[in-house]
Amino acid sequence: MIAIDWGTSSFRACLLGPDGAVRERLASARGIMAVPDRQFAASLREAIGPWLARGETRVLMAGMIGSRQGWQEAPYLPCPAGAAELARALVALAFDWAELRLVPGLATRDDAGIAEVMRGEETQIAGAVARGEVPASGLVCLPGTHAKWARLDCDGRILGFATHMTGEVFAALRGHTILGRMMREAPHDPPAFAAGLARAGQPGGLLHHLFGVRAEALAGRIGEEAGASYLSGILIGHEVRAALAEAGTAEVLLIGEAALAARYAEAIAALGGRTRLAAPDAAAAGLFAIGRAG
Secondary structure, three states: EEEEEEEOEEEEEEOOOOOOOEEEEEEEEEOHOOOOHOOOHHHHHHHHHHHHOOOOOEEEEEEEHOOOOOOOOOOOOOOOOOOOHHHHHOEOOOOOOOEEEOOOOOEEEOOOOOOEEOOOHHHHHHHHHHHHOOOOOOEEEEEOOEEEEEEOOOOOOOOEEEEEEEEHHHHHHHHHHHHHHOOOOOOOOOHHHHHHHHHHHOOOOHHHHHHHHHHHHHHHOOOOOOOHHHHHHHHHHHHHHHHHHHOOOOOOEEEHHHHHHHHHHHHHHOOEEEEEEEEOOHHHHHHHHHHHHH
């Protein structure tokens, strides 16, 4: 089987063996927004053509390729849902060279009745469930541009989730506000990040804390090399406090890139929680689990 995670800005594909092990992989920056004139079929054939030529006949895709901006919209599946429910809701696509299916995203509502959606993360979570990585708390966090916090039942189904636009807000503040003028490209600064985490726990609220990034720089208390890490600490600190206020200080499974996950682990630990990091290739493992359940 060929497992594909096709997002807004990236394309990742894995050739899986009968046991789900990754035999070969490829990745590119050709996300859905980089495909000209919506020529998704041609782009896909170009990318995985050598695998198809070797006789692979089954392709399963997840991510933004199933959004309105992608190949075809795969309707959101309501929670609770896991691999079995996702498998029953796969969307078939016309593709002359293989059997091609899309994994739908998930939808829910928060306690106030406001809509929540995810597309792609449900597949990564299914992979973690299949590998037995989810802690007894059933709490999973996927850091990123739009960080997701999901709650799972004992059967590995996603009961509900919440989204925090932490990564996107960080990028916008750093790149398009006066705060960014107080920062310089520099490696991650752990003490500055820790200071930002601590600030997130103080009175005043997020908007007041954000202006403090500028004021502290003007006062000479934060250097240009530390500003981005301090800002990151404030934003992640506010996110983690809000998430754990609802879920409690339980063990959290982190699924994502190791460096960013480490910052979330630090924030969670500061609030009394514990973390574990999922193994790589969660999306491929999830696609294999969904494909096997189908």
